[in-house]
Amino acid sequence: VSSEGGGHNPSLVGVLRNPVFGAYFAGSSISNIGTWFQNVAQSILIYRMTGSTFLVGVVNFAMFVGLVAFAPWAGPMADSHDRRRLLLLTQAVALCIAASLWLVVVADAENTAFIVGAALMMGTAMAFSVPALQSLVPALVPEGHLSRALSLNAxxxxxARAVGPVLGAMVVAGLGFAWAFFLNAASFLVFVVALLVIRPRGGSGERPGSRRLRDTATMLRQDRRLLGLLAVVALASLTADPINTIGPEFATRIYGYQDTFTGWMIGAFGVGAVAGALVVSRVGLPSVRFVFSMxxxxxxGMVLFGVSEGPVFGLIGLGIAGFGWLAAVMLATTAIHILVADDHRGRVMAFWSIAFMGVRPVSSLLSGLLTAVGGPRLAALLLALPAVLGALGLVMVR
Structure with a gap:
């Protein structure tokens, strides 16, 4: 399948009809849903085994710390190697890790150390896949379709964040943890098949003479626009992350529900995020005021969730938080793609992956510690501050 084609300002459906992007979108969506099966399952499993929100935070820390640790290598690899082949390798590794979790749970041999270790290895695979994944999208569609394709990628x-946690919680409640991990492994296989089918426009990598990560860091320091856009992504993500860590305790301690209600909470956040992505899908370079408002x-939304006494207002707050979070991230990400040359793209997206997911180790540990000290409400309310501070910072440097 080839990605040739043209047209300007297409509809979202029109972009999906592109056979290359359509195959990529389907495989990626299924894989993302499977990943949320594992995210929810491992958080609930650790919470049931230990009763510790801090250890849930440790698992999430392990899942995302690799994005920071391996960024110096992941970005350059995305620029100097075939991005599709790099993704094939990382997805195959992730499949093996998910399958190992399935086997351990089937054997009734699960323990905290193994789950944390598996999360660490999965995060390492993710560290190398995210820059390649983000850098590959522009090669899957004609240039005039980029904004729409990036929105659909989000x-x-x-x-998946809306559907996956709900389905994952239902699978855990109805079929058990082993099925959640097995289905995640199967979802990686689906994405591998999609990657084998597609042929990106103009190839997807092996660029001679690629710049060093240090050169890209210098460029970012000199370009306040790009640096500010990456800061928006990081601050928005700091505010968004706590729900993944504090969800089980918030569900049981504040709402009086079972810990599997975490899936519905993360799902509400995801529904809002999808709405946010669709609303900003036609925006190119955003205004400061628009990003500030998001x-x-x-x-x-996170404040409303944090002060909620029951699930109705809590879910509404999470939906609002998801809307603002992804709208802000999408506006910043689209602008970054527009402003960055392709030979810098992989390295810039390595910095983007640090901003988007690399802040989560810090946020996960903070969420766990704040919950241990002052309860889940305190964690939700205090970690709403980064988005507010980021908005004020945008106004000050405008």
């Missing part, structure tokens, strides 16, 4: 992740929206 929709893929967040539609950061404030995300922070306000």
């Amino acid at each position: 929709v893929s992740f967040n539609l 950061l404030i929206t995300g922070g306000s």
Whole structure:
């Protein structure tokens, strides 16, 4: 399948009809749903085994710390190697890790150390896949379709975030943890098949004379626009992450529900995020005021969730938080792609992956510690501050 084609300002459906991007979108969406099966399952499993929200935070820390640790290598690899082949390798590794979790649970041999170790290895595979994944998208569609394709790429992740946790919680409650891990392994296989089918426009990598990561870091320091856009992504993600760590305790301690209600909470956040991506899908270079409003929206939603006494207002707050979070991230990400040359793209997206997911180790540990000290409400309210501070910072440097 080839990605040739043209057209300008297409509809979202029109972009999906592109056979290359359509195959990629389907495989990526299924894989993302499977990943949320594992995220929810491992958080609930650790919480049931230990009763410790801090250890849930440790698992999430392990899942994302690799994005920071391996960024110096992941970005350059995305620029100097075939991105599709790099993704094939990382997805195959992730499949093996998910399958190992399935086997351990089937054998009734699960323990905290193994689950943390598996999360660490999965995060390492993710560290090398994210820059390649983000850098590959522009090669799957004609240039005039880029904004829409990036929005759909975000929709893929967040539609999975809306559906995956709910389905994952249902699988855990109805079939058990082993099935959740097995289905995640199967989802990676689906994405591998999709990657084998597609042929990106103009190839997808092996660029001679690629720049060093240090050169890209210098460029970012000199370009306040790009640095500010990456800061928006990081601050928005700091505010968004706590729900993944504090969810089980918030569900049981505040709402009086079972810990599997975490899936519905993360799902509500995902529904809002999908709506946010669709709303900003036609925006190119955003105004400072627009990004400011989305950061404030995300922070306000987390505050509403943090003060909620019952699940109705809590789910509404999480939906608002998800809307503001992804809208702000999408506006910043689209602008980054527009402003960055392709020979810097992999390295810039390595910095983007640090901003988007690399802040989560810090956020996960903070969420766990704050919950241990002052309860889940304190964690939710204090970690709403980064989005508000980011919005104020945008106004000050405008």
